[in-house]
Structures are given as C-alpha cells and as structure tokens.
Amino acid sequence: MSRIVELLASPVHRFLGRPADGPAPAPPGELVDVVQIRAGLGIVGDRYFGKPAHRDASVTVIAQESLPAGIGLAQVRRNVLTTGIAVDELIGKVLVLDSGDGPVSLRVNRAARPCAWMDVTVSPGAWKALRTTGGVRCTPLNDGLLRVGPIDVTVERAPAS
Secondary structure (H helix, E strand, C coil), X not given: CCEEEEEECCCCCCCCCCHXXXXXXXXXXXXXXXXXXXXXXXXXXXXXXXXXXXXXHCEEEEEHHHCCCCCCHHHHCCCEEEECCCHHHCCCEEEEEECCCCCEEEEEEEECCCCCCHHHHCCCCHHHXXXXXXXXXXXXXXXXXXXXXXXXXXXXECCCC
C-alpha cells in the first residue's frame, strides 16, 4: 500500500554556507500532517512557494525506500516522503496523489539531485549514494491538499506543452 510518510513545508532555507558548518536550526512546525498545494505555485508556506525560479520545481517528492532507516524530510529537505512509489522513474509523467481530499496532480519534471549537504545531514557517502534516487522536482497542476497517511496513486502521461 502506498503512503505519504512525512510532509515538509519550511519557510526557511536551512542549508546555507558550507556543509561543514552544519545546517541552520529547523523552525518549529516545518514537518506537518497536511499541506495545501496551489497550481503552478507550490506548497503554501514553503520557502519556494510562488518563486518564479522554482515554479517547475516547487514540490519535491522522494521515496522512503531510497533513504537509510531513520532519515526523513528534515535531513533531505524534500517536501513529500512516500513509500510504495518508485518516484525516480516518473520523470516526464504526471503523478496523481489522493490522500482523501481529492486528487493532486504533479508534473514530474526532473531529478532532484542531492548536494554535498547530504554527507552531513544523512551520513558520509550519501551525496553519491542518492545521485540516482534523490527524488523528483514537480510542478503542481491543480490546487488541493495532501495528508500524511494512505494514498491512491495514479501515473498519467504528461500533457503536451
């Protein structure tokens, strides 16, 4: 069964400066049980919401199966942690997730490549290990809500641009 394991909507960038200096402290409440998605804009309250440079990458999704045990969104800075979905194989498709409030369609645009911070926040060697399984960057195609818990999953062809 597919699930949303965690959701992250952080208003701040935590990975600033050099990885050796460590991340900035997490603001309270960045891990949430529900997020509001807005078409073309991203996750309400997230640091990338409505930013023109991030519209094609405003929602990031990663599979729990790609991460070491005990590692979650606070360490990898993606927005949606799933289980039971091979998200890295969906580039060029539309991932439709329904956690009970109606479907949310995400156009999967490209891989979310990890950075050197992964060696600090996950474990040494994680940067290289996550190069092909670091999640995906998506554009939301409709407004909706996503919740932690079981989800219905559909994969569709991406609409012609």
